[in-house]
Amino acid sequence: MKMNKEPQILGILCKWCSYTGADLAGTSRFTYPANVKIVQVPCSGRVDPVMIFKAFVEGYDGVMVSGCHPGDCHYGTGNYHARRKLAVARRLLNFVGINYDRMHFTWISAAEGKKFADECTQFTQQLKDLADKPKTLARKELAK
Amino acid sequence: MKELIVKAKELFELKIIEVLLGWKYDEIISDVRPYLFKDISEIDELIYDRRSVHNLTNYLPNITKRYKKVGIVLKGCDGRSLTTQIVEHRINLNQIVALAVGCEGVDIDEKQAPKCDDCPTNISPIADYVFGEKKTATEPGYDQLKKIEAMTDPERWDFFAVEFDKCTRCYACRQICPLCYCELCIADQHEPKWIEASAKLSSNTMWHLTRAYHLAGRCSDCGECDRICPEDIPLRLLNNAVEKSVLEMFNVRAGTIPDELPPLVVLAKEDPDEILGGRHE
Amino acid sequence: MSNWKKLKLKDLNRFLDELSSGYELWIPEKEKQKWIWSIYDKTDEVQFPPNIIDESVKALFFPKRRPIAEFDLKKKWSVKQVETSTKPRAIMGLRSCDAEGINYMDRVFLHSGYTDELYKGERDRTLLIGMICDEMGENCHCTDRNSSPDKTEGMDIIFKRVPDGFLFRQITEKVSDILNFGLLIDTDEIYEAPEWPRGRFEVAAPEDVLDTYDDEFWNDVSDICLTCGGCTFSCPTCLCFLVADEKFKGKCERVTVWDTCQFSAYSRMAGGHNPRDNNAARVRNRTLDKFGYSERKYGRTSCTGCGRCVIICPLKRSFPYIARNLTERIKEKKAASQGA
Numbered sequence: 028m029k030m031n032k033e034p035q036i037l038g039i040l041c042k043w044c045s046y047t048g049a050d051l052a053g054t055s056r057f058t059y060p061a062n063v064k065i066v067q068v069p070c071s072g073r074v075d076p077v078m079i080f081k082a083f084v085e086g087y088d089g090v091m092v093s094g095c096h097p098g099d100c101h102y103g104t105g106n107y108h109a110r111r112k113l114a115v116a117r118r119l120l121n122f123v124g125i126n127y128d129r130m131h132f133t134w135i136s137a138a139e140g141k142k143f144a145d146e147c148t149q150f151t152q153q154l155k156d157l158a159d160k161p162k163t164l165a166r167k168e169l170a171k
Numbered sequence: 172m173k174e175l176i177v178k179a180k181e182l183f184e185l186k187i188i189e190v191l192l193g194w195k196y197d198e199i200i201s202d203v204r205p206y207l208f209k210d211i212s213e214i215d216e217l218i219y220d221r222r223s224v225h226n227l228t229n230y231l232p233n234i235t236k237r238y239k240k241v242g243i244v245l246k247g248c249d250g251r252s253l254t255t256q257i258v259e260h261r262i263n264l265n266q267i268v269a270l271a272v273g274c275e276g277v278d279i280d281e282k283q284a285p286k287c288d289d290c291p292t293n294i295s296p297i298a299d300y301v302f303g304e305k306k307t308a309t310e311p312g313y314d315q316l317k318k319i320e321a322m323t324d325p326e327r328w329d330f331f332a333v334e335f336d337k338c339t340r341c342y343a344c345r346q347i348c349p350l351c352y353c354e355l356c357i358a359d360q361h362e363p364k365w366i367e368a369s370a371k372l373s374s375n376t377m378w379h380l381t382r383a384y385h386l387a388g389r390c391s392d393c394g395e396c397d398r399i400c401p402e403d404i405p406l407r408l409l410n411n412a413v414e415k416s417v418l419e420m421f422n423v424r425a426g427t428i429p430d431e432l433p434p435l436v437v438l439a440k441e442d443p444d445e446i447l448g449g450r451h452e
Numbered sequence: 453m454s455n456w457k458k459l460k461l462k463d464l465n466r467f468l469d470e471l472s473s474g475y476e477l478w479i480p481e482k483e484k485q486k487w488i489w490s491i492y493d494k495t496d497e498v499q500f501p502p503n504i505i506d507e508s509v510k511a512l513f514f515p516k517r518r519p520i521a522e523f524d525l526k527k528k529w530s531v532k533q534v535e536t537s538t539k540p541r542a543i544m545g546l547r548s549c550d551a552e553g554i555n556y557m558d559r560v561f562l563h564s565g566y567t568d569e570l571y572k573g574e575r576d577r578t579l580l581i582g583m584i585c586d587e588m589g590e591n592c593h594c595t596d597r598n599s600s601p602d603k604t605e606g607m608d609i610i611f612k613r614v615p616d617g618f619l620f621r622q623i624t625e626k627v628s629d630i631l632n633f634g635l636l637i638d639t640d641e642i643y644e645a646p647e648w649p650r651g652r653f654e655v656a657a658p659e660d661v662l663d664t665y666d667d668e669f670w671n672d673v674s675d676i677c678l679t680c681g682g683c684t685f686s687c688p689t690c691l692c693f694l695v696a697d698e699k700f701k702g703k704c705e706r707v708t709v710w711d712t713c714q715f716s717a718y719s720r721m722a723g724g725h726n727p728r729d730n731n732a733a734r735v736r737n738r739t740l741d742k743f744g745y746s747e748r749k750y751g752r753t754s755c756t757g758c759g760r761c762v763i764i765c766p767l768k769r770s771f772p773y774i775a776r777n778l779t780e781r782i783k784e785k786k787a788a789s790q791g792a
Contacts, residue, residue: 077357077365080380084373085700097440104438111421111435114446115387118416119380119409122320124328132447200768207675225767230676233731237671339516342715343680347766359717368696369517369709399766401682403484 034088034154038065038147039074043101044136045093051140059144060151063091070094072105076116079130083120089129089154091146096134106134128153172219175270175302179242183211188242188268192230194223207234219244224277224284226393228253228262229349235266243267246274248286250295251391251426252349257297258432261352264297271295273303279398286394286407288312296429311418316411335375337402340368344382344396344406350389357381383409388417388434391426420446456619457631458639459611464618467635468492468544475542475579478512480505489543500545500613503589503601504758508688509550512543513557513574516685518693520570521706525699536573544581549594549758551582551606553688559750560691579627582607588648591759593772595650599757602645612643619643653757653772656779658747660786662740669781673774674731676767683761683770684712684738689746689754692718713737739774 040046046067052059068074071094079090092113094106113132121127131150135143182188195206195216203222207230208214226249234241245253250271256262271294276287289311294301319327342358345351358366358378366381367374383406390410397407417423420442421434459467471477477492480501487505489512492498524530558575561568585592585601594600604610608627611620619641622631655661664670684690694711697704711718714735719728728734746754761770 076384077377077381080377080384081365084377097444107438107440107442108435110442110444110447111437111439114420114442115413115416115435116384117447119384119387119413121324122327122409122412123331123376123380124324124326126324134444197769199773200762202768204767204769205676229678234675339685339710341681341685341712343678343682343766346678346680356717359715359720367698368694368711369698369707371517395766399680399682401686401764403486 044095047137057144070105071109191242254426271298502586552756594757597757681712
């Protein structure tokens with residue numbers, strides 16, 4: 028079953044590279060799907076997997092995290108920490124039934140506006156191709 | 172465990188330890204329970220056998236505040252959680268006298284505990300005195316885990332949704348875990364409220380994922396959370412899932428090597444980018 | 453002819469079917485070694501456990517998460533109180549300890565100067581069909597708490613299992629129609645109360661218990677207690693709650709959520725000070741509340757002797773044992789002071 032509504036994506040972007048990259052995508056007039064809602068964090072090392080869990084529980088269909096390329100972190104080492112944490116979180120989420128493909132981790136530098144637009148397009152398409160997310164995950168309690 | 176009792180008496184006599192944390196048979200509950208031995212006259216009641224399932228290291232932080240020198244009887248898995256607690260400076264190693272026993276496995280409800288099948292070390296990595304034989308480590312089988320992994324995504328979610336929904340959020344899993352010791356637990360925080368207080372599927376999911384994730388690379392698979400959960404939620408599955416991915420990706424089994432930092436605080440430049448993408452079967 | 457009526461074993465399902473047509477019928481059900489409360493479903497095979505049901509009946513009146521109001525963030529003054537269902541409900545198979553728990557809940561939620569409307573709603577629509585236990589369980593000690601398995605106070609109907617069926621008796625006037633179902637036949641059999649065992653977990657008088665506030669005893673007790681919330685959540689008379697606002701996509705609810713004095717966050721104040729910041733203080737608080745403060749405040753000690761805290765305790769060293777040890781300690785102290 029394909030998803031019949033537009034997937035909602037939470038983009039968590041590091042302030043120094045990826046967010047600036049997203050800015051560049053805007054100023055360069057690259058088009059990308061409007062499904063991505065962006066949250067800016069100081070560094071990808073700040074991305075606590077709890078944020079990702081929360082995004083899924085609140086009803087997002089996918090989460091995209093992006094930071095500086097390894098070695099380019101503004102704070103030196105943030106993205107190395109992020110890589111380990113996110114790798115573990117991703118596997119844990121897959122284990123409880125939220126597919127790997129609902130999480131997308133990339134490195135986007137401030138100069139890669141085009142890459143940002145491409146990644147967003149690609150990820151949106153990837154989510155559209157996936158079957159519906161487990162229904163009960165979105166908070167149904169209030170709807171009762 | 173005669174040698175254990177003799178040694179414990181000797182340690183008390185020489186005033187090397189003030190108190191000893193061990194097990195004692197309790198007639199009232201007709202079972203073995205953790206007990207803090209405060210006097211040499213009580214030591215004869217010290218028991219270690221297949222019923223000694225509890226992880227005693229959880230009590231150490233409180234007890235080391237009140238006593239300077241604490242003896243403790245350790246199984247392999249307890250020793251692993253002690254190692255991690257020492258690396259994290261929760262406990263001062265100088266205050267501890269570790270009596271490591273060669274664990275032959277423990278029983279829950281008269282059956283061997285499932286954790287014992289996946290045990291990498293039957294003797295505590297931290298030991299001042301060792302009683303018993305060291306067994307060669309076997310590769311973890313993760314039988315239960317593999318059954319779940321064989322399911323499809325929706326099946327897995329349906330399975331866990333039922334389990335998480337049962338949770339009453341009594342936090343017994345947090346309290347009994349020797350490695351869940353934040354001064355202010357994320358579940359008790361108000362601003363931002365990451366994990367809502369009420370027991371319902373969404374916040375229970377948040378809680379269980381967060382709990383399992385926070386134990387990544389630290390959990391020694393002592394199985395206490397799984398054993399005590401009043402609603403019988405299979406918490407060990409989540410712990411094992413994380414443990415297995417840490418083992419596969421970083422080749423670390425928590426607490427088996429003293430002084431080794433937990434993998435998630437290690438700065439690993441050499442990690443391949445592939446761990447973040449693609450499928451990992 | 454006695455004042456008991458008999459239901460034959462083979463008629464049980466027909467009786468329940470008839471009952472469930474007029475009532476939302478809750479009965480005990482066994483799920484994975486545990487007895488829980490569930491709504492009667494005609495396909496179920498009905499069984500009643502010999503003694504307590506593992507899940508306390510508290511949750512049927514005061515659920516672990518209970519919405520009390522709804523509101524909409526986008527609209528001003530949109531607060532709407534949640535209303536309880538008015539469909540009549542019958543809970544069948546609860547025990548005297550459950551009824552004692554309900555009695556205590558009434559004192560707290562109805563007769564303490566403020567009425568909890570939601571609780572009142574649930575209470576008013578509910579009919580209590582109690583069952584006399586076949587035998588006392590391993591951890592049961594209601595006989596040490598001024599009660600017994602055949603105490604009928606608080607129930608509307610009581611029944612007792614006999615080898616070939618059930619004996620029913622009406623207690624209150626609320627429900628005369630049920631006992632007139634054709635399935636219940638007059639009988640000469642009566643229920644004779646046996647001698648119930650007692651004396652396992654006796655506890656000292658409230659004022660003596662309150663005197664132990666500064667005792668060393670509490671430090672010893674707390675060495676091993678984890679202060680998890682297991683005992684409080686399973687307890688039929690632990691009624692602390694926390695009020696939280698929860699929102700999802702602009703729709704909001706104000707809910708009450710079970711809370712417990714065993715958590716350090718329970719007593720944490722704004723600014724970070726925590727008056728009960730160690731295990732000993734928290735265990736002491738709960739014990740003194742059960743056997744002391746509750747007596748002062750609501751006129752009865754709140755332990756009903758159901759023993760659920762022992763069953764759930766990860767260390768099997770729960771409150772009844774603490775109470776017993778405390779009582780021994782009080783006796784010792786008294787003997788010592790008299791001797792001196």
